[in-house]
Amino acid sequence: MVKLEDLSNAVIAGNDQKVKELTTKAIEEKLAPGAIINDALIPGMNVVGKRFKNNEMFVPEVLMSARAMNAGMELVKPLLLGGEVASKGTLVIGTVKGDLHDIGKNLVAMMFESAGYQVIDMGVDTTPEDFAAAVKRHHAQVVGLSALLTTTMLAMKDTIEVLKEEGLRDKVKVVIGGAPISQDFADEIGADGFAPDAASATELVDHLLS
């Protein structure tokens, strides 16, 4: 019998081969897909998020854990019948127009996915109009904007403006982040929140939606 704790530990260790092996066994043993996700894969990633926040793990290790978790998710996803795992909400995330940095954005996206959100990743260099269209199309509760350049920070303000013009601003929470971003900047442009790292980002959004 596969122990869910061993599967969690394989995620924490960033061992994608072990995660694949244990997830496959768990599926063969007819464990519920929801249990594999909620009681093994996500708890493993939650430990990683906490350790990252406390500087006990660093970016490359977090990415390995996220990749390992995704390897398990990919095996389980096809078995999920119509939303067995309740989604906490839909988040559209992307790096803003003119900006090609995506390492931090990807980390944040993976952390949201592992925290139980449905994540629509718009990639890099995303125009305000594309953000607005995705919010509308996916009925997103949250939009996350990432910028790493002082020259692209203002695209966040433009995105908020377009959300207003499209009548979407009061339907969606806007959270922002990236190395040059601060709480003061978030206040200045009228965002709902700022988080300095991936772990705080999920805490922030959990709080905003509660």
Ligand code: B12
């Ligand atoms: C890697 C890197 C690159 C790579 C990007 C590769 C990639 N796929 O992302 C490459 C080589 C392509 C690159 C290009 C450039 N870069 Co560069 N780059 C960096 C570097 C070294 C690291 C960034 C990084 O990945 N950090 C690690 C991640 C994990 O951290 P993070 O992004 O901050 O994300 C965390 C938080 O900020 C937060 N977060 C991030 N996004 C979000 C979103 C939300 C919603 C929330 C809540 C939280 C959140 O959570 C994340 C996880 O904890 C930084 C230096 C630095 N110290 O930041 C320079 C840096 C950002 N780059 C810089 C520059 C100038 C450039 C270029 C203009 C260089 C050039 N002349 O061509 C180009 C710009 C290209 C473009 N149009 O975007 C400058 C920016 C200066 C400024 N003040 O504007 C920096 C600061 C380097 C420097 N000191 O000069 N770069």
